[in-house]
Amino acid sequence: MKRPSLEEVIGYILVIGVTTSLIMEFAGLILYVTDKGTTEIDLGDFEAYVRSQDFFAYMIDVVGSVLSNPSYASVMALGLVLLMLTPYLRVVASVVYFTLSRNYKYVVITLIVLVMLTASLIAH
C-alpha cells in the first residue's frame, strides 16, 4: 500500500479536528441556552472556566464528565480540548512521517516543537 503524503495526512487531521470541535461548540451553545433559559453570558459563572494545570489530565476529566453527565460546560470544554489537540496531532503526525521517511533532520526539528508544546501543556 502506498503511504499517503504528509500533506494529505495533515489536511485530514486539520479538517476532522476542527469540524468535530465546532460541532461540539455548537451543541454546547444550544445546551447552554436551553439549560440557562437565557442567551446572556455570565462571566462570573465559575463552572464555565477552563482550569487546566495539566492539559492531558484535564482532557481525561472532561471526557469523563461528558460521558457520565454531559452539561454545556463539559461539552464545550471537550470542544476546546479537541481544538487544541488538532495542531498538536499535526506535529505528532509529522514526527512519525519524518521518522518513517528517515529524514532525521526533520525528526529533530519537529520533536523540538513537540517537546516545547508538551512541556507547556503539562507544566502549569
Next chain:
Amino acid sequence: MYLDVVVVVLTSMFAGFLGSLIGLGGGAIVIPILTLLGVPLKQAIANSMITLIATSSGSASAYVRERLTNVKAAMYLEIFTVIGAIVGATITILVPSKYLYFFFAAFLSSSFYGIKRKMSVSTPNHEMAQDRFSRWLELEGTYYDESLGKEVNYKIVRAHIGGPAMMIAGLAAGMLGIGAGAFKVAIHELVLKMPPKASSATSNFIIGMTALAGSTVFIASGLVNVVLAGSIAVGATVGSMMGSRLLPKMSDKTIRLLFLSVLIYLIIQMVYKGVTSP
C-alpha cells in the same frame, strides 16, 4: 455590562468575514470589538487566541492539500514562533492591560504592509542564490499557480535570519491573541523570499500552531470561558468561510478601502482605550 451569546456569535461572524476579506486575521478585529462589548482585554485575548486554531485550520487544510504550504519551512519556523508565543502569553498575564492596548494599536499598524503588498505584483526570487543553511534545511518548494497558469519553483534564502525574526512575530501573537499574519507574511516575503501565495498559505498554517502555543499558557490562567470561546469559534469560523467565498467577487479597490477604514478605526479605538484605562 451585558454579554450575549447571539451578540458574540454575530460580531465574531462579522469579524471573521471582514478579516478574511481584507486579509487581516479575525483576532485583530474580534478583540477590539469584544472590549467594546465590555469583556476585559486579557480575557478577550485569551479566548480569541484559542479560537484562532479553528479559523486558521479551515483554510490551512485546503492550502496544504493544494501544496501551496511549505510544510518544511513551517516546521522550522514554528520552533521560533512557539517559543515566542509561550513567552508572549506569559507576559500578557503579568503586565497591566493599559500597556497591552498601546501594544495592540502599534502592532495593528504593521498590517499596513498588507496594502502595499496587494498593490505590487511580486515575482518569485531569482536573483539570490540559496545559502548553505537554507539548503541544508531543504527549504524549497513547487506549486501550481492558477492565475499564472504554470508551476512556480522557488528556493528559500536566509533561514538563519527568518527563524529568529519569526520569534518576534510569535511573541506579538502570544501577547495579543492574534495571528500576526501580516507580520509573518512580511518576513516570508522580504527575508525568506517566498512567493506571495506560498507565503500566505505557510503563514496561515503557522498561525494555528502559534495559537496552540499561546493557548497552552492561557488555559492554565483561568481566563478561558467555554461559553465565550465557543461563541467566538462558531461565529468567526462561519464568518471567515463566507468571506473567502465572496473574496474573488470583490474588486481590489473596494477591499483596500475597507481594509484601510477598518484598520484606522481599530487603531484609534485601542489607543483611546489605552489612554482611558486606569
